[in-house]
Amino acid sequence: MDVFLNTCAYCNKRILASKNLFCLECNGLLPRTYFNLSENNIVLDKLKPFTPLRAAGSFLYYNQNEMVKQILWEMKYNNNKELAMEMGRLAAGGQETMFQDAAEVIIPIPLHKTKLRIRGYNQTEYFAIGLHEVTGIPILNDQLKRIKKTSSQTKLNRQDRFQNLDNAFAIEDATTIQGKRVLLLDDVVTTGATLISAAQALLDSGCASLNIYTLASAFEM
Numbered sequence: 233m234d235v236f237l238n239t240c241a242y243c244n245k246r247i248l249a250s251k252n253l254f255c256l257e258c259n260g261l262l263p264r265t266y267f268n269l270s271e272n273n274i275v276l277d278k279l280k281p282f283t284p285l286r287a288a289g290s291f292l293y294y295n296q297n298e299m300v301k302q303i304l305w306e307m308k309y310n311n312n313k314e315l316a317m318e319m320g321r322l323a324a325g326g327q328e329t330m331f332q333d334a335a336e337v338i339i340p341i342p343l344h345k346t347k348l349r350i351r352g353y354n355q356t357e358y359f360a361i362g363l364h365e366v367t368g369i370p371i372l373n374d375q376l377k378r379i380k381k382t383s384s385q386t387k388l389n390r391q392d393r394f395q396n397l398d399n400a401f402a403i404e405d406a407t408t409i410q411g412k413r414v415l416l417l418d419d420v421v422t423t424g425a426t427l428i429s430a431a432q433a434l435l436d437s438g439c440a441s442l443n444i445y446t447l448a449s450a451f452e453m
């Protein structure tokens with residue numbers, strides 16, 4: 233009976249009805265980093281020289297992996313909110329304590345309001361919802377604001393990317409951040425410029441500690 237069957241979000245093979253979006257095989261093919269949100273890994277090593285972080289991590293490696301590329305594209309451009317949430321659930325599954333120890337509030341990187349109006353949704357918010365469903369950590373959506381509409385980063389070198397994002401973020405009401413252990417979330421970390429810029433705004437507003445986590449990482453071991 234079809235009603236009891238589901239298809240895999242990646243290979244389209246039929247799978248037994250379950251809450252999972254991927255078949256077992258595709259789930260096994262996800263290029264997991266296995267360092268999750270830890271105090272010793274390549275993502276933290278790359279970001280820490282620029283901003284004082286407690287911990288950092290990523291769920292998957294990005295490097296030219298077709299599956300990860302497609303997942304990110306679906307999340308970002310194809311309105312696939314369910315997939316974004318599933319990635320959050322998969323990332324946090326079995327890692328609840330690690331996330332709960334690190335953070336008491338999840339803050340997804342916001343889009344600039346112009347971009348949000350065009351796209352209609354922020355994919356990182358849905359990734360955050362999946363993380364929240366598993367860990368129970370509340371999401372704070374309306375406090376970190378992207379105040380500078382930055383031009384495309386892709387043609388800029390690393391140093392220009394950092395300058396392009398200088399003071400790109402602001403906090404609406406610092407008292408909502410003060411003294412909190414924050415988990416800053418993004419879909420993918422490439423140079424880290426966006427995350428570092430947002431991290432600065434959060435640190436300036438007096439958060440107790442800052443952790444950064446992304447779905448995918450372009451940094452390799």
Ligand SMILES: [Zn+2]
Nearest residue numbers: 240243255258
């Ligand atoms: Zn599959």
